[in-house]
Amino acid sequence: MIPEIGHFALILALGVSLSLGLIATVGGQHNRADWMAFARPGAQALWFLTMLSFGCLTYAFFTNDFSVVYVAQHSNSKLPDMYRIAGVWGGHEGSLLLWQLMLSSWMLAVSLFSRQLPAVMVSRVLGVLGLVSVGFLLFMLITSNPFLRLSEIPEDGRDLNPLLQDPGLVFHPPLLYMGYVGMAIPFAFAIAALLNGRLDAAWARWSRPWATAAWIFLTLGIALGSWWAYYELGWGGWWFWDPVENASFLPWLVCTALIHSLAVTEKRGLFRNWTIILAITSFALSLLGTFLVRSGVLTSVHAFATDPTRGVFILLFLAVVVGGSLLLYALRASKVRAGGSFALVSRETFLLINNVLLATAAASVLLGTLYPLLVDALNLGKLSVGPPYFNAVFAPIMMVVMLFMVIGSYARWKNDSAAELVKKLRPVAIASVLLGCSLPLLAGKWHALVAMGLTLSFWIILASVVQIYRHLKDKGPGQVTPLSYWGMHIAHMGIAICVIGVTMVEGYEAERDVRMGMGDTVTVSGYTFKLTDMGERLGPNYKAVVATIELTQNGKMITTLHPEKRTYLSSTMPMTEAAIHSRLSGDVYVSLGEKLDDSTAPAWAMRVYHKPFVTWIWFGCLIMALGGTIATLDRRYRKKLPRTNTPPAQPTDHPPGVTRRVNV
Amino acid sequence: MKKTLIPLAIFGVLLVFLAIGLTRDPKEIPSPLIGKPAPVFTAPVLNGQGAVFRSKDMLGKVWLLNTWASWCVACRYEHPILVEFAKSKTIPMVGLDYKDQDAAGIQWLSRYGNPYDVTVTDKDGRIGIDFGVYGVPESFLIDQAGVIRYKQIGPFTEEVIKDTLIPLIRELQP
């Protein structure tokens, strides 16, 4: 009964989203207040119905209702509660429902937090999002219904893939989807603006917090995915440039460019067409990612069970949504030349450079991801494009981005002097080079790449610290520093911290692959590991072999580690549960291998790693997300529309090139 | 107007490639050995009590090398088709028991039929590697000069035998 309610709710949701899409958009087109008034309640009704449907599927999982095909495929009566709920999004159909839930949640947020937007804008934005929902709901109802029933109810389910039975599954997909789907909001704003014919600074200000919010979630989702892979897969890798990883990274790169481009459009009314393109592209890349993961076009460890029919549907959806938007862009893009100009040395230029670099990085990653497909389609053979290519292409671009990041945050709007910038930044540059090039010597071996990475990271951190110090010193009484200023610096420093982590791990990680018998020890980077016990453990739905390893450093006992090898009841493939001891200065990582039966005394294969500063990678991402959050809370995004023609507070009369307020 | 159409045009090209991609299988690896000489190998005969098969002995004949294993599920679908094809005595067929146990292999053949003129074993997979084998079943059609002319990835179907293999054999030995 409950699954049927869930199914019915989806059908109703389809109806609501269709009405919302048509009524709200047409209402905005003809400026009909009564039709536009449908937008907010429509979005809220859609959310309610989607939530209801999602709740029904969750209920089916929680109560082990194996008459539902999807539950039978992805769950099991012995599955722990936590994973039973997270299993809802463990497969293709359920993850689509999660996608739709996220979309309607964002729509709900827009409907609630948009009091300062004109009604035409709100109805158009929600209308566009309603139409996007139509696509997803149709996709689900036609090809991927999570509520299909089995005529013969199996005694027990097939169980959730053991790789997914981890807390990571509880958090990673929802966060990631919040980000992925969140790209639809700036997209909808862009479409609304094109329909409106009005591409001005106001539009940019309204879109910016939404773009940043989506960016925050995507940052967290990707970071969590990377950390999950690191501790779950057992060999300490944290990024593989797998097509599905790239599919989530591409919208992130473009969205980063978008929030910087929006800064210029908001402040100076420039780059309007380019910002629109970025907004459309970031959502297009989200949809492309959906296509890549579910169509079977590329091989990936993350791919859901693939089905060409689904691939065709998503491709059509992609064609309609993105093709339609780009057609609208071709027809409606502003032909009016923007009214401002700026000097070669100005903040605008540096933000444009940032955009060019990020767009090139995104294009390169896209090229590398799709190239095997391209070559195959042209009958030129089969190719693989893997980490060697992506690292070779991406790393240099990112380094240049980091270089200009600092200069951009120092430069003034419209016009600045190169000589002055050099003067301000020279001490920072010298300090960064000194620190960056000398620290590797302390760590052991000197690597040029490590020195470069560290130099650029210190460049960002020191420059931000110095600028903040100067600003606080020169601040006048009563002058308020906008939150977006703090957000910018914190986010930039987050990147620097992340890069320090990447650089140190790649430069100095050490591993030993050994055979350990009872009482044997192995040493890596000053840490000593001793195998003291080997036992067995029974989990809720698995059997495990557990090793006890004593970890010491310089003779001093640090902790005991328990790496495991689990065999799940539902699968014959053994799973490694690595034991990790995390410290700020680095992780110690132990992975238990097979039992070796080629010696008289029992021995096991054991892999031990030292990964210096690896957690900085994800801490850096957290700090980035924090910076973004602070920036979103800036007061100017919450300023209400003036209701009457009240005179403005002060005439804005800043002569170009000289600004007293803080540059954000 | 023209400049603003560029994004749409780029997207259109992308769509075409993605659509073509839906018709391809990214996991299928075509062999680079087509048109190249087949690796020369010697292998122990299955249950031949020490007898050895030399691939060089097949020069001058068109023959089929078929890899299989007792643990391979897909091979069971292919095997009846091969047994049927062997009855026509068109060309000699050599079976390569890939990464298998002798006893299991012999049992499997007695259970499902033996279409091979001779069966050899490749216990450690070395011969398979030389032929670029990455899964079973895979089959190679080799001509009189010892050159690989065709590789069948995965099990044979009746259509492939009728429409591809037999015409090619006729071409090679008119």
Added chain:
Amino acid sequence: MKLWLVLMLVWQCHTTALANEAAPLAEDPVVEQRLLTIAEELRCLVCQNESLAGSRADLALDLRRELRTLIKAGKTDAEIKTFLVDRYGEFVLYRPPVKPTTWLLWFGPVLLLLGAVWMLLRWIRRNQHTTAPQKLTDEQRTKAQALLQNTDTPP
């Protein structure tokens, strides 16, 4: 005799202490290290996108065994890669070779970057020449203020 006994005991303690140090899993760690470096750039053919270095698939184990033999025989990295490409095609390389089919892949990004930078500079220069700063008339100024009131408070 006693001295000899003492020496034996000392030697036993010494070897026992050594016996506690875990031996490397691989027969030859130097070969193994080189194997991993090469194998990281090679693809496991039967996996869903994993490198040959980390995969636990049967074929991967076999291929790693082959590579060890080749390394011990003194083959260079290039020769080893050629060995695999001859049998499995270029699909097995994670670093695509630079050839006409992959020129777009390898040179595309840098060309795109240079092209974009050139267009950027050209746009900035053109923008500066065509839009000279204009002075507003009083009428235009009041009109502008009225517009600003209607949309939003000024930044």
